[in-house]
Amino acid sequence: MDERRWDDFERRMRDLRSLRAAAALLSWDQETCLPRKASDARGRQAAALEAVIHERLCSPALADLIAELEAETLSAERAAQVRLLAREVRRANRLSAAWVRALAEAQSAGLLAWREARAQRSFAPFAPRLRALVALRREQAAALADGGEAYDALLAIYEPGARLAALRPLFGRIVPELRKLSDAIAETGKSRPNAFGGRFDLDKQWDLSLALVRAMGFDLEASRLDRSAHPFSTGLDPTDVRLTNRFREDDPRPAIFGALHECGHGLYEQGFGAAIAGTCAGEAASFGLHESQSRLWENLVGRSRPFWDAFFPELSSRFPDALAGWDATRFHAAVNEVRPSPIRVEADEVTYNLHIALRLEVEAELVGGDLDVADLPGAWSDATRRLLGFTPRNDAEGVLQDIHWAWGELGYFPTYTIGNLYAASILAAAERALPGLWEAVGRGELLPLREWLRAKIHAPGHLRDAEETVRAATGEGLTEAPFLDYLWQKYGALYGVGR
Amino acid sequence: MDERRWDDFERRMRDLRSLRAAAALLSWDQETCLPRKASDARGRQAAALEAVIHERLCSPALADLIAELEAETLSAERAAQVRLLAREVRRANRLSAAWVRALAEAQSAGLLAWREARAQRSFAPFAPRLRALVALRREQAAALADGGEAYDALLAIYEPGARLAALRPLFGRIVPELRKLSDAIAETGKSRPNAFGGRFDLDKQWDLSLALVRAMGFDLEASRLDRSAHPFSTGLDPTDVRLTNRFREDDPRPAIFGALHECGHGLYEQGFGAAIAGTCAGEAASFGLHESQSRLWENLVGRSRPFWDAFFPELSSRFPDALAGWDATRFHAAVNEVRPSPIRVEADEVTYNLHIALRLEVEAELVGGDLDVADLPGAWSDATRRLLGFTPRNDAEGVLQDIHWAWGELGYFPTYTIGNLYAASILAAAERALPGLWEAVGRGELLPLREWLRAKIHAPGHLRDAEETVRAATGEGLTEAPFLDYLWQKYGALYGVGR
Numbered sequence: 001m002d003e004r005r006w007d008d009f010e011r012r013m014r015d016l017r018s019l020r021a022a023a024a025l026l027s028w029d030q031e032t033c034l035p036r037k038a039s040d041a042r043g044r045q046a047a048a049l050e051a052v053i054h055e056r057l058c059s060p061a062l063a064d065l066i067a068e069l070e071a072e073t074l075s076a077e078r079a080a081q082v083r084l085l086a087r088e089v090r091r092a093n094r095l096s097a098a099w100v101r102a103l104a105e106a107q108s109a110g111l112l113a114w115r116e117a118r119a120q121r122s123f124a125p126f127a128p129r130l131r132a133l134v135a136l137r138r139e140q141a142a143a144l145a146d147g148g149e150a151y152d153a154l155l156a157i158y159e160p161g162a163r164l165a166a167l168r169p170l171f172g173r174i175v176p177e178l179r180k181l182s183d184a185i186a187e188t189g190k191s192r193p194n195a196f197g198g199r200f201d202l203d204k205q206w207d208l209s210l211a212l213v214r215a216m217g218f219d220l221e222a223s224r225l226d227r228s229a230h231p232f233s234t235g236l237d238p239t240d241v242r243l244t245n246r247f248r249e250d251d252p253r254p255a256i257f258g259a260l261h262e263c264g265h266g267l268y269e270q271g272f273g274a275a276i277a278g279t280c281a282g283e284a285a286s287f288g289l290h291e292s293q294s295r296l297w298e299n300l301v302g303r304s305r306p307f308w309d310a311f312f313p314e315l316s317s318r319f320p321d322a323l324a325g326w327d328a329t330r331f332h333a334a335v336n337e338v339r340p341s342p343i344r345v346e347a348d349e350v351t352y353n354l355h356i357a358l359r360l361e362v363e364a365e366l367v368g369g370d371l372d373v374a375d376l377p378g379a380w381s382d383a384t385r386r387l388l389g390f391t392p393r394n395d396a397e398g399v400l401q402d403i404h405w406a407w408g409e410l411g412y413f414p415t416y417t418i419g420n421l422y423a424a425s426i427l428a429a430a431e432r433a434l435p436g437l438w439e440a441v442g443r444g445e446l447l448p449l450r451e452w453l454r455a456k457i458h459a460p461g462h463l464r465d466a467e468e469t470v471r472a473a474t475g476e477g478l479t480e481a482p483f484l485d486y487l488w489q490k491y492g493a494l495y496g497v498g499r
Numbered sequence: 500m501d502e503r504r505w506d507d508f509e510r511r512m513r514d515l516r517s518l519r520a521a522a523a524l525l526s527w528d529q530e531t532c533l534p535r536k537a538s539d540a541r542g543r544q545a546a547a548l549e550a551v552i553h554e555r556l557c558s559p560a561l562a563d564l565i566a567e568l569e570a571e572t573l574s575a576e577r578a579a580q581v582r583l584l585a586r587e588v589r590r591a592n593r594l595s596a597a598w599v600r601a602l603a604e605a606q607s608a609g610l611l612a613w614r615e616a617r618a619q620r621s622f623a624p625f626a627p628r629l630r631a632l633v634a635l636r637r638e639q640a641a642a643l644a645d646g647g648e649a650y651d652a653l654l655a656i657y658e659p660g661a662r663l664a665a666l667r668p669l670f671g672r673i674v675p676e677l678r679k680l681s682d683a684i685a686e687t688g689k690s691r692p693n694a695f696g697g698r699f700d701l702d703k704q705w706d707l708s709l710a711l712v713r714a715m716g717f718d719l720e721a722s723r724l725d726r727s728a729h730p731f732s733t734g735l736d737p738t739d740v741r742l743t744n745r746f747r748e749d750d751p752r753p754a755i756f757g758a759l760h761e762c763g764h765g766l767y768e769q770g771f772g773a774a775i776a777g778t779c780a781g782e783a784a785s786f787g788l789h790e791s792q793s794r795l796w797e798n799l800v801g802r803s804r805p806f807w808d809a810f811f812p813e814l815s816s817r818f819p820d821a822l823a824g825w826d827a828t829r830f831h832a833a834v835n836e837v838r839p840s841p842i843r844v845e846a847d848e849v850t851y852n853l854h855i856a857l858r859l860e861v862e863a864e865l866v867g868g869d870l871d872v873a874d875l876p877g878a879w880s881d882a883t884r885r886l887l888g889f890t891p892r893n894d895a896e897g898v899l900q901d902i903h904w905a906w907g908e909l910g911y912f913p914t915y916t917i918g919n920l921y922a923a924s925i926l927a928a929a930e931r932a933l934p935g936l937w938e939a940v941g942r943g944e945l946l947p948l949r950e951w952l953r954a955k956i957h958a959p960g961h962l963r964d965a966e967e968t969v970r971a972a973t974g975e976g977l978t979e980a981p982f983l984d985y986l987w988q989k990y991g992a993l994y995g996v997g998r
Contacts, residue, residue: 018547021540022521025528033532037721038739041520044777045735048517052551222536236544240537278543 001072009065010279013085016056017278021236023049028234028242032226043108047101054100057092077281080463084280091157094143099136106132107408114406121396123377126406131373133408134366141367151367154411158287159418160465164364166478167414171357174417174480175387181487182350184497185338191495194334198322200252208252208318209245209259212311216297217450218263219270230345230403231258233294235269238277252319253335257298264297265290267450271458286466287412291419292426293457299349299420300427300486301441301449308332310444336494340388342397350487351388353420358383359402359413367410422470424483426457429474500571508564509778512584515555516777520735522548527733527741531725542607546600553599556591576780579962583779590656593642598635605631606907613905620895622876625905630872632907633865640866650866653910657786658917659964663863665977666913670856673916673979674886680986681849683996684837690994693833697821699751707751707817708744708758711810715796716949717762718769729844729902730757732793734768737776751818752834756797763796764789766949770957785965786911790918791925792956798848798919799926799985800948805941807831813943835993839887841896849986850887852919857882858901858912866909921969923982925956928973 026046034042056062066089069082110129117126141150155162185191209225228244235241243262247255268290276282284290301307305328312328323331338348344355362379365371371379380399384390392398404412430452431437440448456473467477488499525545533541555561565588568581609628616625636653643652654661684690708724727743734740742761746754767789775781783789800806804827811827822830837847843854861878864870870878879898883889891897903911929951930936939947955972966976987998 014543015547015550018540018544019551021544022525022548025524025544026521029524029528033723035721035723035739037718038736041517041736041738041777044513045517045521045524048514049521051514052518052555056551219536222534224532224534237537237540239540240534278540 001074005065005068006078009062009069009082009085012056012059012062012065013081013280014278016053016085016088017280017282019049019053019056021240023053024234024236028236031228031230031232032244039108039112043105046108047104050100050104051097054092054095054097057089058097063089063093077276077463080281081276081279084462087160088280091144095140099139103133103136103140103408106136110406110408111403114400114403118396118400121394121400123395123399126400127373127376130376130405133405134373134410137408137410138367138369151364151411154367155414156411158409158412158415160286161467162286162288162414162418167360170478170480171353171360171417174353174484175357177484178350178354178487179387181491181497181499182338182340182354185350185491185495186340188495188497191338193337193339194330196251196322198319198324199249200319200322202247202249204318205247205252205255208315209255211314212256212259213243213263213266215311215444215446216260216263216267217447218266222270223266231262233262233265233269235266238270238272238282241266241269252315252322256315257302257335260302261294261298264294267297267453268293268458271454272461273459276461276463281463282461285460285462285464285469286418287415288418289422289457289466289469291416292422292470293419293453295419296423296427296453300423301446303332303335303349304438304441305332306438306442308335309442314444333494336491338491338495340390342384342388342390342392343401345401349420350491353417354387356413356417358387360417363405363410363413418478421478421480421483422466424486425470425474425476425479426453428482428486429456500568500573504564504567505577508561508568508581508584511555511558511561511564512580512779513777515552515584515587516779516781518548518552518555520739522552523733523735527735530727530729530731531743538607538611542604545607546603549599549603550596553591553594553596556588557596562588562592576775576962579780580775580778583961586659587779590643594639598638602632602635602639602907605635609905609907610902613899613902617895617899620893620899622894622898625899626872626875629875629904632904633872633909636907636909637866637868650863650910653866654913655910657908657911657914659785660966661785661787661913661917666859669977669979670852670859670916673852673983674856676983677849677853677986678886680990680996680998681837681839681853684849684990684994685839687994687996690837692836692838693829695750695821697818697823698748699818699821701746701748703817704746704751704754707814708754710813711755711758712742712762712765714810714943714945715759715762715766716946717765721769722765730761732761732764732768734765737769737771737781740765740768751814751821755814756801756834759801760793760797763793766796766952767792767957770953771960772958775960775962780960780962782961784959784961784963784968785917786914787917788921788956788965788968790915791921791969792918792952794918795922795926795952799922800940800945802831802834802848803937803940804831805937807834808941809943832993835990837990837994839889841883841887841889841891842900844900848919849990852916853886855912855916857886859916862904862909862912917977920977920979920982921965923985924969924973924975924978925952927981927985928955 023046026042026049030042066082066086070086074082106129110133113126113129117123137154138150141153144153149164151164155164210220213225214220222239223241223243226242226244227246229246231245233241233243243266245255245258245262268284272282308328308331312331315331316323316326336348338350340351341347344352347355358380361383362371362376365379366373366376377395377399381391384392384398430449434448434452437449457469460469464472471477492498522545525541525548529541565581565585569585573581605628609632612625612628616622637649640649640652648663650663654663712724713719721738722740722742725741725743726745728745730744732740732742742765744754744757744761767783771781807827807830811830814830815822815825835847837849839850840846843851846854857879860882861870861875864878865872865875876894876898880890883891883897929948933947933951936948956968959968963971970976991997
């Protein structure tokens, strides 16, 4: 092969990655730093940069290079890079520059209208903006679907290979089990809110967050930790991974589980192999696999008994007054309350995926054209009643609670459930591979688990699709059994209920 | 005219401005937020974005549009926008994409090497990187000079219209006056350092900075204030102007004058007229005019007696212990000490421009090819002795003290002196236009001055070149008389010396 051809391809690919990192910085800054009056300007900056990325992806010279390289015999790494960029190029070429710009502007407008609507607790001001976003996404889905299911074309952006035809039966299997477990727990009458009496100093919570992510082996010289209204993580590069967190003075749990969750994402971003960093392969294999890493640390490790055996003494030494009378057993119970909530991000492990089932149902109909935006609040309330046994008190606690649609993300929600299922499969495999895993966690030693995850999940990046990586690590693909086993075993024991 | 043609031009121009704002964010973030290990990644991101901007500027379609619009009769605003973008386009087309990328990489490498060299207090590790940067800038100067002076081609990037042939005689006139005044003050033996005894709480200094910029009429909802090692300001948009400041516990002056200086820049960035914001005309007319706004507030207002009559009570109420025994007279003297310093950024108003004379002399020889990089530390020391009467103790206090060359900025330094001269001319015009100006300042009322500056200097942006704007506001162009009059009058009175 003419090595200059590869060099040309690699330069273009790395430039695209650098431009995406610049776009990610615009977005990170918007959530953490942007002056109140600068939203419009930021929207224009993001739209201009998205248009540049689209233009570069649609360059005929890049298409020619890819065609030439696809005909060559390449190493596995190079072949993956060509395959991944070719996929992006194909997607970009199906959409016009005008569509890219319209989406960026609709996203900006959508976000502003959503914030306004939430403040008013009314769906109405958001409806026209959402209608525009749904229309753009349906246009995109039609352009990408190749005659298949429109929703799958959007899903594939976040979770390559996922299909509505597989997800619907999957939810069909897990929803009844989750309802059964949740109802059984409710009947015991044992799940009551554990209120904290004292104040948890915010600076000390900040220090605790740092101590936790350090214990997880997160590289603090290649990262930042900031405050934001909603915690999130952004990876600009393995050397530049940014987490945010939020803090409540009356309850340390949001900060603790925010730190564990976001750091789970962050470890994935820091863990891509050096040879693939900055290339198309040096990225998460899917949003579902990304979420598996956050949920694994937040829930499977962070809400486990060994974890609190190790960390409760450190916690109570930081907040001796507020936690007077508490011990590891009580704190462990307080972080495993099961109680249906109207709000997804406050949901426990048992009911969380019911929220996702609801969203998948509704957004698949939106994308399929079977549900009009005007009818969305009603459809949301109906599904909430059916799945969770609630009626939302207002739109802010119902259809407006998530930011995703405001940003035009349709097809994103299922990746949360995929992440939960992968997390359980992956942790079960880690238990088999590391016999002393829980004893180590019980001593506060989290690095053996991180090392195993790094080797099996993080380092390969997107050299393989997510399900292949999970299969290589666990012996099986996307499956619900380990997740349901985990829930019944843990919550069965905690609440004395049987399957 | 075909209005669609204008729309196409305007879209391209605004996109370029948005991309430049994204590049400015990369740079702001690098100085305030970037994780330690992420420098290389940030260098690649900046280089990729600079390459995109260069590519867009070199688009043949844009060149055609400009040629068509240049043949039309346009409004003054539109004509200015076309003229300014045409200038950028012409400059970009003289340089290759490879040069743009090489410069971005050399800047990144230069900055790292400079930091390392400063830590070692030795020029040697920086020399090869500076040599590369000088070579790139000489290449650029040759490409842009059109047979004229190479140094002028670089100078024009920062200060359109400025020429070495005019600056050399200008410095020839001011240097002897500055030496004469500085020597006269030294002979009085009256200028002694005013040490502060107590501690100045950093949070209270932060609050003081905010109070000062608020008094200047700076819009805090369209801005940010952060900490950084060296204060600077960045304008991404009139709605997004970012200042940084630094704080010393033993001395409140760096924070006070850092805030006044950077806010002077910030007011310019917030003040562009709404109709030109986001266009090529909605920008500073020159770096010298930008600096005039910072120096006007920092020095001509901020080191004036009426200013401290107004603000000393507020200052001492914030730091009653540390300022026990101080009054406005003593504090005013403490902020007007004249004493030659080896460090430019610590220099007083009288000797500051001697530092610039030194840099102009040396860098003009570097760009002209009359001085080799290897001989630079020697040339620096010689010029320092001649102009300031010092020998720098080491390279960190000498040739390595400024960041500008490390970033490849050659031709930038003269804009500091131009700014000082413009500031004096502009303030003299404001005094004539606003008879109660100093009485208002003495009551802490800074808005009348800001309003006058906004109308005369800020709002026009780059609709006219800097000297035209100054001439329209003051009746004269770049001239040293008001500045020298100001210095002799103020310091003559403070130190009892005569011209």
